[in-house]
Amino acid sequence: MAKVKDKERIQKHVNIVNRRASFEYQFLVKYTAGIMLKGTEIKSIREGNVNMSDAFCTFHNDGLYLHQMHIAKFTEGTYNNHEPTRERKLLLNKRELNQLQKKSQEQGLTIIPIRVFISDRGFAKVEIALARGKKLYDKREDIKAKDQKRELDRSGY
Template sequence: MTKPRFSNDINIKNRQAGYEYELLDRYVAGMVLRGTEIKSIREGKVNLQDGYCYMNRGELFVKGITITPYAQGTHYNHEAGRERKLLLKRSEIKKLEGKMEEKGLTVVPTRLFINDRGLAKIEIAVGRGKKLHDKRDTMRERDAKRELDRLKLK
């Protein structure tokens, strides 16, 4: 049996965000998509690594996310690296706007998934950049946890 080309159980994570930032608050937002973007997302052809969010005229946009153009798309295919508008409640946008104005805080995408209604959603998080020694501490804790799990299995 072959794997279906399109899948509804998409869960694409940005593991680099947890390494680079101390994640404080998380929000789930909808995305405004064009044309064949949802087909590429259902194929799992998304890269969240370089993504970040910014405010423009009271609206939140995500930039740096790459959704690979759909292979069977025609001249109506989408642009891979375009910025996309995020759909949040007004109160959530106000909270994020206040946090983005604080020094050292940024908003990064952490996960892209398709919910049970078949809509593409993106999880964004407010993060504070880690220093090099913080990154080392994170790696040390992760290695210690892995060793403990290994010992428990024996």
């Protein structure tokens, strides 16, 4: 009986989206990257306990790292539990890393995570984007377009 409840608690398809990112940034190029995780982190991700509203990516000497993505501690984890906001290395091809590093040097561009998901093979993946921050008038245009779409849907068109 207990095993049935455990299986119900863990989601089959994890798709955690950073909604704030699409409002704050304009996406230029998107990439899919793997993440180096510990055992309790992947268990928390499968439960859906991830917050990436303030997350961003930076380059260090040996690769691309994800900062401030909060993966909650695993409830049944013991002393082996992980640090919730630690740096996590992203796994990309060398060609993709070089492209991102060159483009991120430009003024006003940043690398942000868009969504976290579990692949068909069971690995945790992060979709990242090279993005440019939106101006206030761009955000107003997005809100106006959403309102117009909502009105059209209500009226039946």
